[in-house]
Amino acid sequence: MPLEPKTLGTALAETLPLHSALCRREAASFQRAIQSGDEVVVACTQEKRLFGELAEQTPAATSPIHFVNIRETGGWSRDARSAMPKIAALLAAARLPEPDPVATVSYASQGRLLIIGALDEAERAAALVGDSLEVAILSQGPGALGGAQERRWPVLAGRLESLAGWLGAFELRWTRDNPIDLDLCTRCNACVAACPEQAIGLDYQIDLGKCSGHRDCERACSVAGAIRFDRTPERLEGAFDLVLDLGAAPAIDWHAPPQGYFHVPGGLAHASGLQTLLRLRDMVGEFEKPKFFDYKQKLCAHSRNEVVGCNACIEVCSAHAVSSDKERQRIVVNPNLCVGCGACTTVCPTGALGYTYPRAPHQGLKLRTLLSTYAAAGGRDAALLLHSQEGGQALVEQLGRQAQLGRAHGVPAHVIPVGLFHAASTGIDLWLSAVAFGASQVLVLATGEEAPGYRAALATQMEIAQALLRGLGYAGTHFRLIEASSPAALDAALAGLRETRQQVPGQPARFAVGAEKRSTLELALDHLMDEAPALRAPAGEPLAIPLPTGAPFGAIAVNKDSCTLCLACVSACPAGALQDNANAPQLRFIEKNCVQCGLCETTCPENAISLVPRLLAAPERKQPVVLNEAKPWACIRCSKPFGTQKAIEAMLGKLAGHAMFQGEALERLKMCSDCRVIDLYSASNEMKITPL
Template structure:
């Protein structure tokens, strides 16, 4: 794969031979270090296009230029290879550390080039949106009417709703001097928006009209004849055609003046109006949606004129057909959301900032449902999911793992030390890295150190515990996740909790140091200071942990198991068990054998087959490797006999079933066949001892198996009928 690198006018210490040895195929020609690839040496780029293999260009500054040149070359009839771009300049080539330690800087750049050469991830399904441009504009009259005119002139199909929404904004009927248009260019309604759901191209809006909730003047029926204004003695009506109820008395001259138009009705019964829209333009001070990630197509413009301009421009660009990736995959068979009408894990529902995940129950079994049109692709749901039932697909976990493993192995083979993976979201994190790199070039900041390898993700919350631990096993000294402040607050909480679990695992195994760090980077300076505080853990870990050979799997628990096995096998202080924080997705189940009746309700509720029964005898066994600590067994147990114990169990014991409880079976008093347990039958007899339906001989049926119970009931009924006949 042709790779073109450039030292950007001698501003980066690049070693072409070392980069070639580390990042290209064995036997490949040494990489040539260009000085001005985007200017006088651009011919090297066009020459590299003449082939079938992808071309890697280690420059993102001039991406538009190279893309344009490739398109022009193809237009001239030359079949050109696809071009990939990778940043080596702001990601560390311009840092002060690169000048002090060029060998480590070259190792990092080699790793970035090697990762760029990996095959593209598998394509994912897409989610479609179709918008014809119908827009609901709502808010205070002065704002709504002014922007309705402008949006209508831009070609959108406008409907106006004057008033507040969901208890926010100015009250219905507020007079603010706004005058509806003299011509009926678009519908104008008065009311308060009560419900709004959906997404771009599929919004459902409902508002209530009526004297108690809305302006007594129906703006859609109003002919703007102004007779009501002239008739009102209190001056409570102006050209906004909204009645100031604080000034209005009960004479109702305006109703008489309106006459046959019947637009004014103080006793109008409440009615709900529902309509569909493609877009929503919200001009109230407070947004209708309080969630961090509102639906696509919902634009909160508020009171700020500059924001209103930006949102209006965005609205005009949201007409047509659009698509986005379907970011997730869901396997219901792995889901621990609910069993036996009992809710267990709801982590994905709780963390979703778009409120795109809900719960659905059928036949006592709960599952989650994701609205793909609402999903924003953060991946936080996949990070907190303990089972891997919902997994990230953009890219899939095994592809992301291959990328991390390639970065770390290439860096190590090139002589790099103390690798720090800096995971960051591309939308906001790239801007911080570019700014930091430029400030470092100007000498104002240190820049990204040579041992810090930036890894761009669609969202920083899309990678979690299993890949973090796998990265440590593959040779990372630390995993840092950069947050810019643009993320939902629950994402930060979730990442911090996951890091606490990961850190507890390593600490419990004797690895001393801080291996997982959240970095707050609202600006380049904050990022620079945070990176400067990351000291190596080499004294704690050093050569005691050889790099692991496993590859990331598509299944979350499989990758996690590989990482845990490797870390435990090479632990500085081997431990059979490691206590973990509450909420960890690993652990044991303790059973109070004095209370447990072996009813096996817990076995039926367990989604991961960690709890198991025995078809031949009353035994409850447990396989700890399968347990995800969802709590379904604990909540389902009718005797409150189960307690969760978050912990890491190491060695072969985690894969071996253990007996939690067993007891002698109870034998049917009629046929002697074993059924149930003695403890369960005794407990049942004790609870029903005072019940009249189970008094006397009827209590004996509780001591029979199901077959004998039926036979006994038939015999008793037959005997009673025979006796009655003889009499």
């Protein structure tokens, strides 16, 4: 790689000696460095294992060691000589503190394996893992060869009703409705030979569509008594720790199936078949994974007063981990099913769901460090390429190798790869913050491993973010979803980025990304508005930027002719955007707080409210405004104001014809609550009781 130590050292404010064979003949330099006690960054991930072994063999090695890949990400590229600012940025980010530890989710597996599939293939798989796992087979037909003569494992048969759960906690429900009881069957084949319709296969179950009722099989099985046509169907349940599904159609048809469930439709002949069996053998014991999310119910816009508003997280989750709890007016995330994609946190408008692996403050610090170091080293037009640490990372590395061989251009000098646990785990709060920090573009790489719904959600969020910047006057395309499943496709997509220039803030922001999504969005928007080209003109009407439907910013429109100021919308609003006035009948609104969840629109009994997705780029968006007000109604007895004149008149009009509200009862509706009680008490005392 054509490295320039002087340029890198200037950007990082230190002297950097260049080692060309640090893992071989210059290993002593590495050993001296890790004895200093200072943090050490090794810009080589290929020999990470070797450096780890050297560290173990080095006396008094106390330095924390960080690894970073600068080779495939920029050093192996036709732009390599121009990539020093990017390499300096990657080195600087590698020195950041490790993310805060997160809570964990525990699993316990005793090795109870359920194999679903044709009996012959299932028994072959069982033979390969049966010495380390407790196997049971749910037979789905005999297959080409049928079951072996020797019955080595329990075989269940019947109609699969449901399969649910996760590693260590799968629950199977099936209905046993065949005349042959496999627990009693000895596989003597007498029934197979006796059946004139050949309705019995070598899975030892009767195809009732072929059977015409000769009952020869039942007579042939009189000794074992395994066949009875008058047997009542039984609903059965079983518990398992692991599931190997060899069926053509998966029993759990999710894009992100539960951990512990493996679907191999081609059986052992499939390329992943034997690899899956090896994984299963190791899945006995206790396991942990990160708890990828935090949930704050007080911020959640899912439901209020039994009315559902925002369903974004439930609709986007491909792991079926998010569900609605209508009784407690909240969503519930099952941590055992959650796979850590973070898509729910990306589409959440309020930040009620927050991503923790790592948390937003760490991600924000990393982005700001990358961009500020890149700029300090003389870099221009930085583009961040956000990719997953599995498929995305592999694709970037493959592209680097192709570039080193002269078969591709490689990652351009201005494109900085940023690894994430999952490509869908960041959203507009971090994207807009990145632009505020100086990024000209934010690119998200989709490799095909993502659920289709994730790509659609990312595209929608990018449309919203781009509309914001476009409305503020920033020219260009700042957000792109790059879909590539091969190095050639990725190379072509990245090569096209050189053709456009994006307008960015004149001064990069320095704010710290916070834990609250809305707070971070406000910081980013404030900076982008301060630097916005569209707001540099002489002051006039406040700039209102229209946004796509579903945007987490906006106003509401109130039909004053229909609104009765019942204030049901105020109690429904989860964000404090709608407020009343304790001193006057008023409906007030703070636009900054509105998340456009729609609960107010759905709750309003008069259908007087509609959503207006937009961004008001003016100080007024943070100030309360009066959307509607009315003249108060005065109590006809004490003249104290209560309610509104419009609401009371509407109530009187609706109840005037009701039998329960005639005469004095109707007049009491015109009184305040205190006077109604007094009037009722006075009326009862004035009643004359005539003795019999």
